[in-house]
Amino acid sequence: MTVHTGRHFLQIPGPTNVPDRVLRAMDMPTMDHRGPEFARLGHDVLAAIQRVFRTKQPVIIYPASGTGAWEAAIVNTLKPGDKVLMAETGQFAVLWRGIADKFKLDVDFLPGDWRHGADLEQIEAHLAADREHKIKAVMVVHNETSTGCVTHPLEVRQILDRVKHPALLMVDTISGLGSLEYEHDAWGIDVSVAGSQKGLMLPPGLGFNAVSEKALAAAKANPSMRSYWDWQDVIAINKVGTWPYTPATNLLFGLREAIAMLEEEGLDHVFARHKRHSAATRAAVKAWGLETQCQEQGAHSPALTAVVMPEGHDADNFRKIVLEHFDMSLGTGLNKIKGKAFRIGHIGHFNDLMLMGTLSGIEMGLDLAKVPHRSGGVQAAMEVLIGRDAVPMSKSKAAVG
Numbered sequence: 001m002t003v004h005t006g007r008h009f010l011q012i013p014g015p016t017n018v019p020d021r022v023l024r025a026m027d028m029p030t031m032d033h034r035g036p037e038f039a040r041l042g043h044d045v046l047a048a049i050q051r052v053f054r055t056k057q058p059v060i061i062y063p064a065s066g067t068g069a070w071e072a073a074i075v076n077t078l079k080p081g082d083k084v085l086m087a088e089t090g091q092f093a094v095l096w097r098g099i100a101d102k103f104k105l106d107v108d109f110l111p112g113d114w115r116h117g118a119d120l121e122q123i124e125a126h127l128a129a130d131r132e133h134k135i136k137a138v139m140v141v142h143n144e145t146s147t148g149c150v151t152h153p154l155e156v157r158q159i160l161d162r163v164k165h166p167a168l169l170m171v172d173t174i175s176g177l178g179s180l181e182y183e184h185d186a187w188g189i190d191v192s193v194a195g196s197q198k199g200l201m202l203p204p205g206l207g208f209n210a211v212s213e214k215a216l217a218a219a220k221a222n223p224s225m226r227s228y229w230d231w232q233d234v235i236a237i238n239k240v241g242t243w244p245y246t247p248a249t250n251l252l253f254g255l256r257e258a259i260a261m262l263e264e265e266g267l268d269h270v271f272a273r274h275k276r277h278s279a280a281t282r283a284a285v286k287a288w289g290l291e292t293q294c295q296e297q298g299a300h301s302p303a304l305t306a307v308v309m310p311e312g313h314d315a316d317n318f319r320k321i322v323l324e325h326f327d328m329s330l331g332t333g334l335n336k337i338k339g340k341a342f343r344i345g346h347i348g349h350f351n352d353l354m355l356m357g358t359l360s361g362i363e364m365g366l367d368l369a370k371v372p373h374r375s376g377g378v379q380a381a382m383e384v385l386i387g388r389d390a391v392p393m394s395k396s397k398a399a400v401g
Contacts, residue, residue: 016348025257038243066195069207087118274302284377
């Protein structure tokens, strides 16, 4: 066994690195979740998470993973037989579709190549053709963590408005919230789904639904059975600062601290930092002579970059070599791109030096794994970080990947 010194580099796109401040904030004794001290915490975090989603509407916080939050979005608003429109953008779109199938929804799943965001033209064509408004919800993944491609929710809302379709707009922003711009209210999102372990810099264990008035009305009229996930039960007791069941008390202490850190930096600065690190990473990939999984201009994720391995080289073998030699974890390729791509997380609690260490480990790993590439990726990323790359951001996106 190799003995490593120094810190482990956790560069998967989630769960992400948890800041020391958040770890210390969670280091609290067990407390009475029906008492006044916890009620103050409850009110604090409920108000704070609204600011992150940029909504004045309720945000339901579950002791659950993002998968639970997916299920909650479905069981509150939809019933068996309801028709929904979904887009295949990668593994997480496929998994959400799987939950929809289990709840016996009639899923119209638009095929994709896992290299682009959702096909907006197909979405518009399907909605325009649905003159009887049988489609009850459009469900898209904002930041597809398996591919590094973004679908812009506002563009989907604009399609719904343009064709005057009443379907609910549901968005999975599990790896988007806290790392990409997101406007639940201003973009007309009806249900936003998120989790704690990505841009919010927490361990796994909290799931979120931000809900519009329209979504709340749909839930009230929905006859489907639910208990644990029922929005109304949670919202009612949230008014006194607690939950209808035992909440994840220590994670809520961490959530309050994590949001404080995001707001101290400023959410706009957080988003700009992620974009900058993404641009530097893509510059490195281009310099290595490799290609990104995402091939759509303007859709490259600020939170992660998926890199395609050259033909005949296994991405998981490369990841194994990097882990063994440099104590760094990179994300595996999922489903269709298993063994064909690896993923670099540059999301959450992250800075320039951490990125340079990450890219250095990858460049050395490419040498050790005998993966065909050019040298100079680290230098290319450094040029972006120190501002020597004179190409405007909008143009550089088109030039890389």
